[in-house]
Each structure stands twice: as structure tokens, then as C-alpha cells.
Amino acid sequence: MRAFARLLDSLSFTASRNAKLRLVRDFLAEQPDPDRGWALAALTGDLSFSAAKPAAIRKAVEARMDPVLFGWSYDYVGDLAETVALVWPAQPGANREPELSEVVDALRTASRAEVQPLIERWLDALDADGRWALLKLLTGGLRVGFSSRLAKQACADLGGVETREIEEVWHALAAPYEDLFAWLEGRSERPSADHPGRFRPVMLAQPIDEAVDFAKLNAGDYAAEWKWDGIRVQAVSERGVRRLYTRTGDDISHAFPDVIEAMAYEGAVDGELLVLHDGALASFGDLQQRLNRKTVDAKLLKAYPAGVRAYDLLLDGEADLRDLPFAERRKRLETFISRLDSARFDLSPLQPFETWGQLSDLRADPPPGDPALSEGLMLKRWDSLYEAGRPKGPWFKWKRDPHLIDAVLMYAQRGHGKRSSFYSDYTFGVWREDANGDRILTPVGKAYFGFTDEELKQLDKYVRDNTVERFGPVRSVRAGLDFGLVLEVAFEGLQRSTRHKSGVAMRFPRISRIRWDKPAREADDLATLERMLG
Incomplete structure (x- = not known):
């Protein structure tokens, strides 16, 4: 479990695609079967446990510490696994650390009533990094920026084969992929791709x-x-x-x-x-x-x-x-x-x-x-x-060229994984007239990418310096005609929506530029978006 925890920790703080590939390739080369196979399944989203639910994790931690204090901690950190990993009370003399395969084997057969005692025993035996990795494994929300496609590429690098060869046989395989590793290490023939209903690797443009x-x-x-x-x-x-x-x-x-x-x-x-x-x-x-x-x-x-x-x-x-x-x-x-x-x-x-x-x-x-x-x-x-x-x-x-509008930052929320300490999810709005004829902001979308790491730090500081209200993990940011941060938002399309108060929904919105120079009152109006609908 310790090696898997180190891998997840390294992946979560590594931005480079090639560096992530090297980390996983080296992990697969160094770890034994079946641990490396179960880790691969977790990274590709092919590992889940029907009896392990977030509610069991919450019950476990609330049995060990004050529930109100835990609630405050969870609200501040914004991620269940990270919060529990940090606040879990250590137990001197706990059992040995479990192996990854031991955890998987136990959870695959455990009933819902058996899950909470298992979680408590394992959390007692692990350090903070190990607890975080365990809980991410249980909930399936790894969020380490490593896709299924990259996992297959890492396997290809391990065996010195083309990625398409991995994809051709992937749907004929099952975790923990011991036949796959045997082929990649030259100990057996390539697994058969003759599997009815299988996926064929796609061609992209x-x-x-x-x-x-x-x-x-x-x-x-x-x-x-x-x-x-x-x-x-x-x-x-x-x-x-x-x-x-x-x-x-x-x-x-x-x-x-x-x-x-x-x-x-x-x-x-x-x-x-x-x-x-x-x-x-x-x-x-x-x-x-x-x-x-x-x-x-x-x-x-x-x-x-x-x-x-x-x-x-x-x-x-x-x-x-x-x-x-x-x-x-x-x-x-x-x-x-x-x-x-x-x-x-x-x-x-x-x-x-x-x-x-x-x-x-x-x-x-x-x-x-x-x-x-x-x-x-x-x-x-x-x-x-x-x-x-x-x-x-x-x-x-x-x-087609993306649409662009200028909108005003209204709300912010913490991100996940390596962004869990930053306000990185931004809700933005445009101006409309209310019943009294006053110009007010109405939310029209939410974006969490398009900016650099340095711009993320600047945005996070702006949110912290200008928070006016708190709603659980959400922060309301000061925004009005005379004060507010304008974001240039790019999006691929627009459609009418009855689920949004503004009546519109954006397709793939992203932050194109931060308009530190632009007064908030000069941001776009809802009428501008309605005209785009035709």
C-alpha cells in the first residue's frame, strides 16, 4: 500500500505528461503481481467496490472525533479523503500496514456491515499519505490527472510496444492483468484480441x-x-x-x-x-x-x-x-x-x-x-x-472560432487533488435589468481551467481578499457595478436552458483572459448572449 500511496502522491503533484508516464511505468516495472495490476485498474477507473461508500468513511471518522470539528475540517479542506487522512487519530501499536492486494481482496467480498471495521483497522495502521491513498481507492475519485489512455501508454512503454497493441487487447483483459504483464515482460505470448464486441482503437484528427x-x-x-x-x-x-x-x-x-x-x-x-x-x-x-x-x-x-x-x-x-x-x-x-x-x-x-x-x-x-x-x-x-x-x-x-464574452466573477470554490488548497472553480455572471430597472449580475456559467498556475495563485488571492459571504465550501466574491473582476470567457456553443436562472447554458466554458484592466460595469449583458442564440 505504501508504494501505491507514493505513486498517487507523486502523480498529484506532477504536471508533466511525460513525467507522469515515467512514474507509472517505473511503478509497474518495480511492483509485483497482483499489486501493480490492481493499481493499474484503479488508475483507469476499472476498480470499484459496491459495499464501500463515502458514508462508511464518515461514520468511521465521526466515531473517533467530534463530528462538528470534523464537519468544520471537511468544509475547510473540501475533500473527504484528504480531510480524514489529516485528522484521523493515530493508534499506537496498530497492526501492520496492509498490502494493496490485501485491501482489494477484502473489499471485493466484504458486506456493507463489514466495511467500516475494515476501514478503521487499515486507517489505524497507515500514515497520512497511506490513509489518503486508501480512501481515494475506496471512493474511486483518484483525481491525479492520469487518464486511461496514459495508463495504456505506460504499459506500452514498459513492454516496448505500440499503444495501439495494448488497446487492441485491452477489452479482452481483466484486472489484475497478469497475462498482460507476462506478455510485456516476454514471459508469454500476446493475449488474444479475438474478443466479441471489443473496442477498436480510434483514429483522431x-x-x-x-x-x-x-x-x-x-x-x-x-x-x-x-x-x-x-x-x-x-x-x-x-x-x-x-x-x-x-x-x-x-x-x-x-x-x-x-x-x-x-x-x-x-x-x-x-x-x-x-x-x-x-x-x-x-x-x-x-x-x-x-x-x-x-x-x-x-x-x-x-x-x-x-x-x-x-x-x-x-x-x-x-x-x-x-x-x-x-x-x-x-x-x-x-x-x-x-x-x-x-x-x-x-x-x-x-x-x-x-x-x-x-x-x-x-x-x-x-x-x-x-x-x-x-x-x-x-x-x-x-x-x-x-x-x-x-x-x-x-x-x-x-x-469554429470560439465565442467570447466578458463576465464578472461571482463565486469560487476549492478544487480537488493538487488544487484542493486553491479556489480554482469560478462561477461568473453578466448584467441584466431587474424589475426596478437596476443592473444586477446573473450567473451564466462555471469554469475551472484556461489559466496558468501563476494566474491560479492570483485568482486565489483575489477570492480570499474579496470574500463577502460563505456558503459551505462556496465563497461569494465582492462584485458590483463599481467593483469586480472581469473574466474573458471562451465557449464553444450556447443553448437555451430551463435549469439555469439566466435561461442559457454554455458549452465548454473556459477562462480565456483575466481582465484586470476592465471595469466590472463594462462586462457583457445577458442580452448579448440571447442574441447569440439567434
Whole structure:
């Protein structure tokens, strides 16, 4: 457990992607089975314990210390695992520290009534870092900035293989991955990828540099289509197994039974998951009603019917098409979709153009209807094979320019992980007139990235110096016509929302600039956002 705790602690304070990769690769190389496998499962989000709930942790700590004092401590720190790790009363003469595999084995079979005594025994035996790692493991909220994709890259680095080789077999593996490590260390053959319903590593696009790339590229070599505003998915129906995966290989089938039911084919479709009303696209906000749910009821299924707009075809029957050029895959896809008797699958249409100038005009002024819900354009070379990863040249994404507004900082909340000591989550608002004709601020969004570490320190100090009210972990910041901090906010799209008092919701808001120079009264009005809605 101590090695796992050191790993999590190091990851949480390491910003560099390459440094994180080295930390995990070295951990996997040095630790024995099955501990390293369980650690890998925890990092990729593939390890959970049904009987271990945050309530058990709270009961354990409130049995050892004054609940009011714990509540104050939790309010100040803002993270359950970190708070308990710091305040847990040490017990002299406690048992030995548990091994990671020992903890996993016990929790996988423990009943809910057995969890609290186990937690107390382990917390007694661990130091503060070990307690934090244990509790993060229990709750599943590691928050150390290490994605599933990076974990697979670390495995690839360990074995000196390509990441796509790891991804090809990943869904045929199970924690603690002893067969994977045996292959990577040359002790056995590569695990079989022949697993029905498996995920195929996706091909991604490079952002296009208009000033450089267009001068080198021939417009006739590329096809263009809209980049739809949903989430990229892979809909696999293979040998009786149906799965819906995100672009990172996460299985979201349980949240979209309507799509799974419509997958009456043998193949693997690469496309965009959208909410479709009689073939017409709904906003991303409608899709969000379906995302991140363990189950969906009949009401949600009827109100937000999901479907897939197909981009590509990776598997047609038993034929793997990934080594065919895009032009051939596109023809096969058109035939494939035409055979489906379902309104939940349609084809992403290609956009005809002859010059980059024509395509630029289309991007800047798309026709009304569905394209208004697109994020920009995708360019795909006609002769491109379907290569895992983000190869340079075959595919480009040309996103629409982000919208910008000036808003005023209204509220702030502490972050998580390495940001738990900083106010890093910011709610901002714009001006509107109240019933008396006075200008007041109304919240329109929340952002927690887009700024540098140095700017985070400046923002944190501003919040601390200008807090006027406290609501649990939230701080209300002084903001009015004559005093306030203006933030330039960039966002990808805007939609009407009945869930927000302002009536609007932003897509991917982020802090573009801190306008220390701009008076708060010169920030934008709600009417500016309403005009963007058209």
C-alpha cells in the first residue's frame, strides 16, 4: 500500500505528461503481481467496490472525533479523503500496514456491515499519505490527472510496444492483468484480441493550422464533413455481443439501451452519439440528460431519443476494413447504413467543395438546420487508412472560432487533488435589468481551467481578499457595478436552458483572459448572449 500511496502522491503533484508516464511505468516495472495490476485498474477507473461508500468513511471518522470539528475540517479542506487522512487519530501499536492486494481482496467480498471495521483497522495502521491513498481507492475519485489512455501508454512503454497493441487487447483483459504483464515482460505470448464486441482503437484528427497547412495541401485530396456536437462513439455488434464505447474505450451501453436495441447488424460503426428527434438534431444539453447515468427510465428514453450519425465503418460482417482507404470505407459505410431499418442510425453527409476558400466560406456561414449544431469541419484524406492514434496529415479538424464574452466573477470554490488548497472553480455572471430597472449580475456559467498556475495563485488571492459571504465550501466574491473582476470567457456553443436562472447554458466554458484592466460595469449583458442564440 505504501508504494501505491507514493505513486498517487507523486502523480498529484506532477504536471508533466511525460513525467507522469515515467512514474507509472517505473511503478509497474518495480511492483509485483497482483499489486501493480490492481493499481493499474484503479488508475483507469476499472476498480470499484459496491459495499464501500463515502458514508462508511464518515461514520468511521465521526466515531473517533467530534463530528462538528470534523464537519468544520471537511468544509475547510473540501475533500473527504484528504480531510480524514489529516485528522484521523493515530493508534499506537496498530497492526501492520496492509498490502494493496490485501485491501482489494477484502473489499471485493466484504458486506456493507463489514466495511467500516475494515476501514478503521487499515486507517489505524497507515500514515497520512497511506490513509489518503486508501480512501481515494475506496471512493474511486483518484483525481491525479492520469487518464486511461496514459495508463495504456505506460504499459506500452514498459513492454516496448505500440499503444495501439495494448488497446487492441485491452477489452479482452481483466484486472489484475497478469497475462498482460507476462506478455510485456516476454514471459508469454500476446493475449488474444479475438474478443466479441471489443473496442477498436480510434483514429483522431490533428488541429489544422490555416496559415501553414492549406498552402501545402491539395483540396482535391480531402473529403469534408461536419464535426457534430455530440460525443464520439464506436457502436460494435459482433457475434451476438453489442457494445457502445466512447472514444477512450469506456463502455456506456447501459445508458443507451435504445441505441443498443437498434444495432441489428454485424459490424463496428464509428460515429457521433446525438439526440435525434425524427432525424433532426437536438442540442448537446439534451444529450447530457442521458450521459453518465447507470440506468435510464422510459421517460428519459422518450424525451431524449439517442442515435448515431455514422462517420466510418471499421468492421463489416467479419471483414476488418481499417486497412482500406477512406474512399472505399465510405462506400461500404453508405451501403451498410442504407441496409439498416432504424431511424437511430444515419449517415454524416459529405460537404462538396473545390477550393479551401469555398470550404472556409462554408465553415464561417453554415446553412440553417442541422449544421448550426456542428462544431466545425472534419477533413479526411481520401486515401487514408484507419490508423489508431493521431497521425499527422490524414485527418484534420477545423473547429469554429470560439465565442467570447466578458463576465464578472461571482463565486469560487476549492478544487480537488493538487488544487484542493486553491479556489480554482469560478462561477461568473453578466448584467441584466431587474424589475426596478437596476443592473444586477446573473450567473451564466462555471469554469475551472484556461489559466496558468501563476494566474491560479492570483485568482486565489483575489477570492480570499474579496470574500463577502460563505456558503459551505462556496465563497461569494465582492462584485458590483463599481467593483469586480472581469473574466474573458471562451465557449464553444450556447443553448437555451430551463435549469439555469439566466435561461442559457454554455458549452465548454473556459477562462480565456483575466481582465484586470476592465471595469466590472463594462462586462457583457445577458442580452448579448440571447442574441447569440439567434
